[in-house]
Amino acid sequence: MEVTETPDEAALARVETELAAFNDADVGPSEKATLAIIVRDENGAVLAGISGYTAWGWLYIQKLWVDDSLRGQGMAGRMLAAAEEEAERRGCHSALIDTFNPSAEKAYTRQGYVEFGRLENFPIGRSRIFLQKRLPSSHTKI
Numbered sequence: 001m002e003v004t005e006t007p008d009e010a011a012l013a014r015v016e017t018e019l020a021a022f023n024d025a026d027v028g029p030s031e032k033a034t035l036a037i038i039v040r041d042e043n044g045a046v047l048a049g050i051s052g053y054t055a056w057g058w059l060y061i062q063k064l065w066v067d068d069s070l071r072g073q074g075m076a077g078r079m080l081a082a083a084e085e086e087a088e089r090r091g092c093h094s095a096l097i098d099t100f101n102p103s104a105e106k107a108y109t110r111q112g113y114v115e116f117g118r119l120e121n122f123p124i125g126r127s128r129i130f131l132q133k134r135l136p137s138s139h140t141k142i
Helices: 009-027 075-089 102-110 136-140
Strands: 033-040 046-055 058-066 094-099 114-120 127-134
Touching: 033 075, 046 075, 058 075, 075 094, 075 102, 094 102, 102 114, 102 127
Parallel strands: 058 094
Antiparallel strands: 033 046, 046 058, 094 127, 114 127
16 A cells, blocks of 8 residues: 555556446446636636536536636626536536635525535635535426
8 A cells, every 4th residue: 555645647547547437337427528617818818717527417616716807707607607508518407516715605606506515624714615506407307
């Protein structure tokens, strides 16, 4: 057994590949696909973005960032809407996001996300909040 801060990339790839194969056999193919939304300025510099993926009918937003110059202008909401629209196009019925930032939690709630779980002191003094949203077109599918 090896404990390391610098794991071998091939070993990590093997773990991911084998786990995906196991899960696919257990619950069906995930059809996992990366999803990114990137906002650039006129010079091509990245000012905001979302990274995540779709799998098993869910959109999972792993990261969402907005530069200070665009905060308070609804950029997070517009990016979330674009990600949700693409997720629906891919056949997703719901979306998932988490945060420990109170301002981000408010932004996600304004977009229709609802808390379903919370880890206290993650990080210390804050709570990590897990939110979900049922996507509009799924209301007749599920």
